[in-house]
Amino acid sequence: MAGSRTLSMAARVHAMLWGVFSLGGFISAFLLPVLIYINNIAYPLGLWPAGSTDPTSILVASRLSTLFIFVTVAGSLFHGVFRFMSTLPELGLRGAGEKLAAVGYAIAGTAIVMLIVYLLALNPGLLRLP
């Protein structure tokens, strides 16, 4: 039947979001632990060997490491929000779940846009061709 071969727009968007969620899962699995450790544990505890400059200030100074920040934080944030929102029905919030999910995705979307704004503010030549 023709209807069974075509996916609705909502189903396609949902499939794409699951793909991004999966990618975010890999990103947060491989890249997030080191960022948490160096920024929130090693540096504050004085385990950081590179003098007095904090890790984030060093990371935002170059393009490749800025890309690392963006990929790690944006990917992890989307993964976290998507997974958390998917868990809401299990927490008994089925009714309010859709509204909370909309709020969650709005927060994630806004945060990712602000992430781009801040990274560009810290490195204005970021998008300039070498």
Next chain:
Amino acid sequence: MLRELTSFFIMVFSLLYIYQLSVLASRNAAAYNSYLGLLRNPVMILFSTIILAFCLYHSFTWFYLTGKVQPVKIGKRTTTPVMSLVVNTVLMAAVSYGVVQLFLLGGL
């Protein structure tokens, strides 16, 4: 349920880090130093350790489940979820080492 809870801590860290970047981008040295001071607070270090623990739990369970969902056939043998966990954990350690060496100590 514990696996799903990891997503909450990943979300929290991501939002906190974006806030840290906003303070850094404000070019207000006093405000940024104040935030770095907050990171040195023992309660914050404890919270960060909890976040890291949940993040690592996410990593290990993600690697294990990847091995379960997508086993790889090598010759006559098929990989097991434990093999996927071990190989990907080693890979994660290598990537982490690379990040520190290249971006932070190497100044790339």
